[in-house]
Amino acid sequence: MAKTIFDKIWDKHVVTTIEGGPSVLYIDRHLIHEVTSPQAFKGLSQRGLPVFRPQQVVATADHNVPTLNQHLPIAEELSRKQVEALKENCEAFGIELYGLGHPYQGIVHVIGPELGVTQPGMTMVCGDSHTSTHGAFGTIAFGIGTSEVEMVLATQCLLQSRPKLMRINVDGTLKPGVLSKDIILHIISLISASGATGYFVEYAGSAIRELSMEGRMTICNMSIEMGARGGLIAPDETTFSYIKGRPFAPKGEDWEKKLAYWKTLHTDADAKFDEELHIRAEDIEPMITYGTNPGMGIGVSKSIPNLSVIKDNEKPNYIKALEYMGLEAGAPIIGQKVDYVFIGSCTNSRIEDLRLVAEFVKGKQKADGVEVWVVPGSKQVEQQAREEGIDKIFEAAGFQLRGPGCSACLGMNEDKIPAGKYCISTSNRNFEGRQGPRARTLLASPLTAAVAAVTGKVGDVRDFFGN
Amino acid sequence: MGKSINTITSTAVPLKIENVDTDQIIPARFLKATTRDGFGKNLFRDWRYENDDETKPKKDFILNDARFKGKILLAAKNFGCGSSREHAAWAIKDFGFDVVVSSFFADIFKNNALNNFLLPVTVSPAFLEKLFVAVDKDNSSLIEVDLSSQRITIVATGETESFEINPYKKECLLNGYDDIDYLLSLKDRIEEYEKLNS
Numbered sequence: 052m053a054k055t056i057f058d059k060i061w062d063k064h065v066v067t068t069i070e071g072g073p074s075v076l077y078i079d080r081h082l083i084h085e086v087t088s089p090q091a092f093k094g095l096s097q098r099g100l101p102v103f104r105p106q107q108v109v110a111t112a113d114h115n116v117p118t119l120n121q122h123l124p125i126a127e128e129l130s131r132k133q134v135e136a137l138k139e140n141c142e143a144f145g146i147e148l149y150g151l152g153h154p155y156q157g158i159v160h161v162i163g164p165e166l167g168v169t170q171p172g173m174t175m176v177c178g179d180s181h182t183s184t185h186g187a188f189g190t191i192a193f194g195i196g197t198s199e200v201e202m203v204l205a206t207q208c209l210l211q212s213r214p215k216l217m218r219i220n221v222d223g224t225l226k227p228g229v230l231s232k233d234i235i236l237h238i239i240s241l242i243s244a245s246g247a248t249g250y251f252v253e254y255a256g257s258a259i260r261e262l263s264m265e266g267r268m269t270i271c272n273m274s275i276e277m278g279a280r281g282g283l284i285a286p287d288e289t290t291f292s293y294i295k296g297r298p299f300a301p302k303g304e305d306w307e308k309k310l311a312y313w314k315t316l317h318t319d320a321d322a323k324f325d326e327e328l329h330i331r332a333e334d335i336e337p338m339i340t341y342g343t344n345p346g347m348g349i350g351v352s353k354s355i356p357n358l359s360v361i362k363d364n365e366k367p368n369y370i371k372a373l374e375y376m377g378l379e380a381g382a383p384i385i386g387q388k389v390d391y392v393f394i395g396s397c398t399n400s401r402i403e404d405l406r407l408v409a410e411f412v413k414g415k416q417k418a419d420g421v422e423v424w425v426v427p428g429s430k431q432v433e434q435q436a437r438e439e440g441i442d443k444i445f446e447a448a449g450f451q452l453r454g455p456g457c458s459a460c461l462g463m464n465e466d467k468i469p470a471g472k473y474c475i476s477t478s479n480r481n482f483e484g485r486q487g488p489r490a491r492t493l494l495a496s497p498l499t500a501a502v503a504a505v506t507g508k509v510g511d512v513r514d515f516f517g518n
Numbered sequence: 519m520g521k522s523i524n525t526i527t528s529t530a531v532p533l534k535i536e537n538v539d540t541d542q543i544i545p546a547r548f549l550k551a552t553t554r555d556g557f558g559k560n561l562f563r564d565w566r567y568e569n570d571d572e573t574k575p576k577k578d579f580i581l582n583d584a585r586f587k588g589k590i591l592l593a594a595k596n597f598g599c600g601s602s603r604e605h606a607a608w609a610i611k612d613f614g615f616d617v618v619v620s621s622f623f624a625d626i627f628k629n630n631a632l633n634n635f636l637l638p639v640t641v642s643p644a645f646l647e648k649l650f651v652a653v654d655k656d657n658s659s660l661i662e663v664d665l666s667s668q669r670i671t672i673v674a675t676g677e678t679e680s681f682e683i684n685p686y687k688k689e690c691l692l693n694g695y696d697d698i699d700y701l702l703s704l705k706d707r708i709e710e711y712e713k714l715n716s
């Protein structure tokens with residue numbers, strides 16, 4: 052029978068299925084971090100259980116770490132205790148930790164791929180919803196809650212019901228200045244923040260194939276923002292050459308064996324999806340959000356939708372969102388003043404993102420009154436940026452290059468956007484208070500963020516490309 | 519934390535806001551704890567208080583409205599979207615809710631709720647509207663949620679609807695089992711799987 056790539060990976064990982072119930076799914080790699088793991092370790096201790104397969108667990112500290120002075124002890128007591136608890140748990144249970152100061156430390160979804168931990172055909176989980184990022188390599192990767200973290204630590208398995216499958220095809224060629232972030236913001240604006248709930252999404256089509264691994268990760272990362280359980284992209288030469296030579300990549304004979312298997316991981320021609328969507332790459336503009344969920348996005352040249360086009364039952368929420376944002380229905384978004392620029396998060400903090408921004412700002416200055424934070428996704432990204440002289444370009448432009456972590460993506464450490472201020476952010480969530488109480492977030496691509504950094508306003512990056 | 523659920527008959531608290539994300543349910547700055555307890559006091563923190571100040575409750579927010587109390591949270595479409603933080607389910611349960619009713623839950627939230635004996639009940643949009651109307655009209659309206667028969671009923675009018683739940687999960691909730699016990703009982707099968715697939 053014709054199978055999708057999802058079916059091929061899923062079927063291979065089912066240990067057994069409960070009649071009329073969920074399947075017991077074997078998990079190849081488990082990523083953990085300081086925020087969603089302590090209660091799981093506590094549960095294990097209470098039951099007197101060891102970690103079943105500690106070699107299949109990768110740990111890092113990212114959500115709650117400071118991004119300045121990372122060599123000093125963490126000043127804030129609760130944060131320090133949480134990071135220390137991770138260290139103690141990893142030691143007690145025999146798990147390798149890439150903690151603060153380690154050359155591999157970074158945002159969990161940046162380091163997995165960067166270290167070659169993430170490989171096609173795997174099942175991967177993490178107590179974090181953006182685990183979908185790893186799907187860019189042709190893996191089934193999804194976020195779980197802390198009780199499930201405990202299950203995987205204890206048994207390397209999870210009880211899961213098979214999701215429905217959706218394929219989103221993006222064909223054609225992107226216009227200059229349009230990035231993969233714009234593709235995914237465009238898709239979510241079309242199908243809404245709940246449009247893919249209950250589904251696992253496969254992204255396909257020529258525009259997806261053309262993307263680098265970094266670009267693909269950005270797309271899969273935001274699958275959860277339309278409610279999807281996860282998103283994936285079939286592996287190809289781009290995937291294989293990205294993985295080759297990374298610290299945990301297979302080597303020698305093992306590489307050849309794995310490669311042969313990876314090449315079978317694609318959706319068969321006549322496989323069926325529960326839902327299918329077609330999008331033309333040419334229709335996609337640089338995108339920006341104006342509301343308080345990632346589905347509230349528009350092309351930068353467009354105006355914020357008028358109340359008259361909003362469905363009656365959605366009007367109260369729409370009005371509430373615009374009120375929170377301090378924006379007006381029907382007004383253009385271009386020219387909107389910006390106070391902060393945040394370039395970071397597991398969506399857009401990889402070396403390619405930093406290179407793009409650096410290339411754009413080289414020789415330019417940040418606008419007066421704008422604060423610009425560049426937070427690399429990992430220690431390795433930071434290192435690479437320094438080797439390439441990107442740090443100097445940022446410094447000259449008045450940008451702050453900080454240490455790696457989640458930072459203002461979720462405002463859990465001290466990197467918060469002050470109340471009422473506007474932040475253009477390359478992260479993935481514009482929820483109320485996400486970047487700090489009453490902070491106002493506009494989600495966009497790294498290039499659109501760079502435009503705001505140098506002009507102090509929302510602008511159209513295409514104006515800088517001369518077309 | 520209550521283990522096992524069967525029938526819950528209670529008044530309800532109506533929270534008529536769509537796309538409530540887990541960052542609203544429990545903001546990130548309260549995720550620094552290393553235990554599962556005490557999250558209830560920060561439930562909907564930024565909707566509940568002016569400038570994060572506990573002495574200044576926002577009068578128009580439903581949790582601050584003394585007329586509405588109970589073990590059932592009536593929520594609108596796409597409840598629990600966003601972050602995977604199980605702290606959201608812990609906060610709702612710790613606050614005193616045993617049931618959340620909506621026309622549509624985000625996947626991860628639903629799993630987290632089930633793993634914490636917080637029952638997510640999915641009803642049709644039309645029935646959800648009836649529930650909101652009943653509670654709006656009379657805050658003492660009782661709603662009965664019966665897990666065994668998978669029915670939710672407005673007691674005064676007898677209006678009722680059935681709801682779906684995975685049979686395996688239903689057993690777990692009725693009997694207080696959790697997934698981890700079940701998975702541990704499969705250790706041999708799991709090791710066998712590993713041998714075959716290594």
Ligand code: SF4
Binds near residue numbers: 113158479
């Ligand atoms: S960068 Fe943001 S979205 Fe990504 S893992 Fe960290 S907090 Fe979550």
